Amino acid sequence: MIEQLPSADAVEAALSRPRYRLRMGADLEAAFDRSTVRARTARLRHFLAFALCADILAIALDAWHGALLLGLAIRLGLVAPVLLVGLLLLTSNRPSWQQGLLAGLPVLCGLVSIASIGLLLGGRYVELYLSAAGMAAFFVNAAMPLRFVHAVILAGSNILATLGLAVTLCAPGDLDDILATLCFNAVVVVLTLSMNFGREGGSRDVFLHGLRETSQAMALAEANAELMRLSTTDHLTGLLNRRAFHARLESAIRTVGAKHGWFGVLMVDIDHFKAFNDSAGHGAGDDCLRAVAGRLAAVPLVSDGTVARLGGEEFAVLLPGADRNAILMAGEAIRRAVEERAIPHPGFAESRPVTVSVGAAAGKADGDATAGTRTLKRADEALYASKASGRNTVSYAPDTVEPTPVTIPAAA
Secondary structure, three states: OOOOOOOHHHHHHHHOOOOOOOOOOHHHHHHHHHHHHHHHHHHHHHHHHHHHHHHHHHHHHHHHOOOHHHHHHHHHHHHHHHHHHHHHHOOOOOOHHHHHHHHHHHHHHHHHHHHHHHHHHOOHHHHHHHHHHHHHHHHHHHHOOOOHHHHHHHHHHHHHHHHHHHHHHOOHHHHHHHHHHHHHHHHHHHHHHHHHHHHHHHHHHHHHHHHHHHHHHHHHHHHHHHHHHHHHEOOOOOOEOHHHHHHHHHHHHHHHHOOOOEEEEEEEEEOOHHHHHHHHOHHHHHHHHHHHHHHHHHOHHHOOOEEEEEEOOEEEEEEEOOOHHHHHHHHHHHHHHHHHHOOEOOOOOOOOEOOEEEEEEEEEOOOOOOHHHHHHHHHHHHHHHHHHOOOOOEEEOOOOOOOOOEEEOOOO
16 A cells, blocks of 8 residues: 655645754654654664663673672663563554653663662762763763653653662762762753754654655656646547557557567548538537547447547557458447447438548558558558548458458448
């Protein structure tokens, strides 16, 4: 199923939104989610895997500072399992808020664990670990591809959780210096949220520009298709025009030529059409042309062929695979269909319907590129024979190796 693109107006409105606003319209938000969810999920999973490796490697630093058991308990006992669960559960088919929770909560545990180890060790290690926690929070905002709203929630939760641990674990006399460090970290974290904001805004703009280019390309393709349709279609009857008919004839010659197959051509002309126009006017003449075109296209024997209006009251039919007998049967079916339509001809006092004269020819595509042109010319000659024999007839013009021309008179 092809996804319908948001409207061009909606895309332009989103592109012109204020720079401080990320959110777009509901349709665009949904399309943005669908377009970016796989790549975003993959990047989040990579980040969680990196965080898991960093958490395990940090145990060596804990050991260097004499806190091996504490590091093992917090990092391997709590943080690593949470990171691993988030990594395993984070999939692209989850809603955005679930992805934010599964990616943000493990990272939050990792950030808080750094500060908690320092606070539990006390002394000179407090400043060391709190500074490391601030640097880690800076790195998260700079590199982790969370949605901005989720990054804000993560940053706020980290600040509050670390502050709560400091108040709970620290002696009142040490709290002033620790709070100063935490406030500095909080300012850094809040300021670096702008990096996340800019990254998401950039990805949204790339998405919108891509939509704009896709929409413009589709509009251009539709315009070209419409131009092609107009250039190959007769505006009055909706049939193919002369140019398109000749292109189909050349294509058919190449197609059946590979099999040395037959093809047939009919030339169809409305009898006494000038008298029709002179008597009823060109408006009625146009109605007559449309009615005859409809009858030609509806004949079952020509349903697999090409019907075109060459100009004026002249039509042509191409039937790939039709030999002499098949093209004669198709020509007679057309003649009879128009006559049975019983369109009144105003150019005669007596009650006479509109009729057509038909010229038929068949040929074999034997690799000769001029076979189509020669067969079309013979069909045109057969049409003149039908006109000369009294009209409302079907005539067949044989090739040089065939018998003499044949005329099929109208049924009595």
